[in-house]
Amino acid sequence: ASSGVEGETFTIATDTTWAPFEFQRDGELRGIDIDLINAVAEDQGFEVKIDVLGFDGALAAVTAGQADAVMAGMSITEERQKTFDFSNPYFDSGIQMAVAADDDSIQGYEDLAGKTVSAKTGTEGFAFAENLGKEHGFSVTGFQDAADAYNDVTAGNSAATFDDYPILAYGIATGNVDLKTVTEQEKASSYGMAVKKGENEALREAFNEGLKNLIEDGTYQAILDDYLGEDA
Ligand code: GLN
Numbered sequence: 053a054s055s056g057v058e059g060e061t062f063t064i065a066t067d068t069t070w071a072p073f074e075f076q077r078d079g080e081l082r083g084i085d086i087d088l089i090n091a092v093a094e095d096q097g098f099e100v101k102i103d104v105l106g107f108d109g110a111l112a113a114v115t116a117g118q119a120d121a122v123m124a125g126m127s128i129t130e131e132r133q134k135t136f137d138f139s140n141p142y143f144d145s146g147i148q149m150a151v152a153a154d155d156d157s158i159q160g161y162e163d164l165a166g167k168t169v170s171a172k173t174g175t176e177g178f179a180f181a182e183n184l185g186k187e188h189g190f191s192v193t194g195f196q197d198a199a200d201a202y203n204d205v206t207a208g209n210s211a212a213t214f215d216d217y218p219i220l221a222y223g224i225a226t227g228n229v230d231l232k233t234v235t236e237q238e239k240a241s242s243y244g245m246a247v248k249k250g251e252n253e254a255l256r257e258a259f260n261e262g263l264k265n266l267i268e269d270g271t272y273q274a275i276l277d278d279y280l281g282e283d284a
Pocket of ligand 1: 067070107124125126127128172174175176177216
């Protein structure tokens with residue numbers, strides 16, 4: 053495939069542990085975002101250097117021109133479109149609440165009144181929880197890493213946490229996260245790769261072109277199946 057970015061190297065900023073989108077296993081960085089950007093790069097003939105910066109850090113690095121793109125399960129929101137240009141969406145997500153696995157006292161949002169919940173700073177889940185908190189009378193504590201936000205619930209400080217449902221579902225299914233969900237998932241934005249507004253247009257176009265090719269040849273579905281199982 054010949055693209056406008058052939059032979060170039062791009063710095064891609066990503067989140068820290070946020071399985072199944074990015075995480076380390078046996079010292080190796082993997083996950084849906086990582087496999088997808090690598091497959092797109094191969095399809096379009098460019099190279100990537102991946103910087104693990106955390107979600108907030110990844111957005112800041114691209115804004116500051118220290119990285120070319122964010123690939124971190126980043127939701128395509130109207131607010132972010134003021135400062136970022138997004139690729140075509142590559143994954144539909146949603147936000148969900150989770151509580152400690154042994155906690156039966158929280159059955160719905162109304163049970164959070166007067167309590168504190170956790171979420172990752174700068175995320176759509178954080179904004180969602182903050183809005184919901186105004187309605188139901190609870191406050192939100194922000195954490196840099198999802199693991200810290202989840203641990204605050206198991207430690208008994210936060211009554212619940214809010215995050216994208218595929219991350220909670222994966223953590224619970226793999227037994228890595230001692231939480232459970234009791235409410236339905238809420239509609240949220242799809243994920244896209246983001247570049248700084250007005251910059252790296254060629255990279256964004258190459259991503260869209262590569263994504264289209266990978267969807268057509270089945271590679272995209274194979275990556276999802278690898279992490280989410282056959283019915284992903
Ligand atoms: N999808 C969420 C957002 O963009 C969370 C992303 C993340 O935590 N890496 O806000």
